[in-house]
Amino acid sequence: MDHLSQTEENYLKAIFKICEQEEKAASTNAIAGEINTTPASVSDMLKRLAGKSLIHYEKHRGVTLSENGLQIATMLIRKHRLWEVFLVKTLNFSWDEVHEMAEQLEHVQSPELVERLDSFLGHPRFDPHGDPIPDAAGNFASRKQVQLSTLAIGEKAVVVGVQEHSAVFLQYLDKMNLGLGASVGVQEIFEFDGSLKVTIEGHQDLVISSKVSENLLVQKTK
Amino acid sequence: MDHLSQTEENYLKAIFKICEQEEKAASTNAIAGEINTTPASVSDMLKRLAGKSLIHYEKHRGVTLSENGLQIATMLIRKHRLWEVFLVKTLNFSWDEVHEMAEQLEHVQSPELVERLDSFLGHPRFDPHGDPIPDAAGNFASRKQVQLSTLAIGEKAVVVGVQEHSAVFLQYLDKMNLGLGASVGVQEIFEFDGSLKVTIEGHQDLVISSKVSENLLVQKTK
DNA sequence: AAGTATTTTTAGATTAGTCTAAAAATGAAT
DNA sequence: ATTCATTTTTAGACTAATCTAAAAATACTT
Incomplete structure (x- = not known):
């Protein structure tokens, strides 16, 4: 088995990501969405990947990674993150x-x-x-991490991750002093729209939308 | 102009390398040899590269890089070497x-x-x-560098480069203490096969073949 | 200058990956 | 269970890059 094309590698990563999030087989449509291509192209590729035993594939049933495919996808993620x-x-x-x-x-x-x-x-x-x-x-x-949005009033936590990786979101967090390592506390929860008033150690208090608090992963402290 | 495929980039590098060595237009055959493909494939690709104004191409005349192509090839070399x-x-x-x-x-x-x-x-x-x-x-x-093989008896020099980049050659140089920075002196030249007896500062004297001395670039000292 | 050898190009096929449009399968809803 | 909507797959075509084999152009030799 020689090595895979970048395209094939990208499909494996996409399948990994979807299976991880959804906890089930990845659908053709979901893969197409993830990779920005058409379902027809995905169907084609799934056949090829199945031919190389990188995925488990039954028509109309969605796919999961084989042991082999999982190994490759994991190494891609390792490389990416390193x-x-x-x-x-x-x-x-x-x-x-x-x-x-x-x-x-x-x-x-x-x-x-x-x-x-x-x-x-x-x-x-x-x-x-x-x-x-x-x-x-x-x-x-x-790690025992949770979305910031799940904390109750009075709880304190440290920001350890994000669920959304877009540049705009990350830049917003930088600006608001909510990067990794920030110590936050929930001061108030506004029922109306789910926004939170938080304290940030060393900085001014801040109101953040539910969209932000749902995409911030924290580890509770104390 | 979006960016080039890796294949196209590799052709530009090959053309650059050949033109640099031969000091003239790169022939279809030479490119095929460099890239490990067939002359037919090269012919095809040359048309495409010419279409993008990356090379100057007239049929049966060989090719040279355009200003644009040269710029791209140079940046590839910069990246490679960095x-x-x-x-x-x-x-x-x-x-x-x-x-x-x-x-x-x-x-x-x-x-x-x-x-x-x-x-x-x-x-x-x-x-x-x-x-x-x-x-x-x-x-x-x-730099004013010359092949070690061009030195006369008694001349001294420092190794600053190699003309051949194969792993076996480089490993041989390591073993013989002839890596970059080695201080060498020509002690004797054997007419018979062009081999040289050299002194190497801090190490034992050594006889090297003409093939080795021709592929070692040195800077004369004193 | 003619003829042979070499180099280069074309012609035609192949493979990976993609697309659109149409067909088939599945799922949901009455 | 039949219809309707959605999802998935197939069919057929396209592009980039490649190949082999044949044709054309150039170069070499006498």
């Missing part, structure tokens, strides 16, 4: 600039390169967005 | 291991990434094989 750490920590990019570059770097084929990079970076366990970096064996670190 | 420095200096690979990886990394599209990498590395002017790294404007540093 490169993101490199770009932010070593080259001083900000967290909202690195996605596109990592998207390309993740396709560089060299297992040795990944391991050297990992060790140069000090074996980081989370990327600049707080997403866990699978280790060389493919294991993801896990 | 990544090689990164791999050797930062990730501690040896000079015979980095070519393949750099070959992939050079296709990552992000001008900002190149500049950040360059500055992280301290604006190196030569790569791990002694090849000059073009600056952001595309200018190559130049």
Whole structure:
């Protein structure tokens, strides 16, 4: 088995992402949406990937990754997230600039390169967005994190991740001092629209929309 | 003009390399040899590249890079060589291991990434094989270097580059203490086969074949 | 200058990946 | 269970890049 094309790799990543979020088989439509292509193209590709035993595929039933496919997808995520750490920590990019570059770097084929990079970076366990970096064996670190929106009044927590990765959202968080590591407390919840008034350690209190609080992942403190 | 495919980029690099070596237009055959494809495929591609004004092409006449094509090829070389420095200096690979990886990394599209990498590395002017790294404007540093084989008996010099980049050659040089920076002196020249007896500062004297001395670039000292 | 050898180009096919439009399968709703 | 809407698959066509084999152009040799 020689190595996959970038296109094939992107399909595996998309399938991984969908299965992870939805906790079930990925539909043709969902994959098309994720990859920005047509369902017809996806159907075609699914046949090819099934032919290489990278996915489990029965017509009209959606697909899941095979053990092999899962392994490859996991390594792509490992590479992507390690490169993101490199770009932010070593080259001083900000967290909202690195996605596109990592998207390309993740396709560089060299297992040795990944391991050297990992060790140069000090074996980081989370990327600049707080997403866990699978280790060389493919294991993801896990954390007891929840959406900020699930906290009750008076609870305190530390921002450890985001669910939405768009540059605009990340820039908004920077501006509001809500980046990774920010210590926040819920002061008030407005029933009307689900917005929250939060305290931010070292900064001014702030009202954030439910859309923001649902996309912020935190770890409760105390 | 959106950006080029990796294939197109590889053709531009090949044409650059041939024109540089031969000092004239690159022939279809030479390009096919460099890229490991058939002359027919090259002919096809030349039409496409000419269509994008990346090369000057008249049938049966060979090709040269247009200003545009030259700019792109130069930036590819810049990226390739910077990544090689990164791999050797930062990730501690040896000079015979980095070519393949750099070959992939050079296709990552992000001008900002190149500049950040360059500055992280301290604006190196030569790569791990002694090849000059073009600056952001595309200018190559130049040096008065000659093949070791051109020295007369008694002359001394420092190894600054190689003309052959194969892993076996580079490993041979490592083993013989003839890596970049080695101080050598020509002690004896054997007419019979053109081999040389050289002194190497800090190491034992050594006889090297003409093939080796022709592929070693040195800068005369004193 | 003619004829042979070499190089280059064309012609025609192939593969990966994509698309649109149409057909088939599935799911939902009465 | 039949209809309607949605999802998925097929059919057929297109582009980029490649190949082999044949044709055309150039270069070499005497």
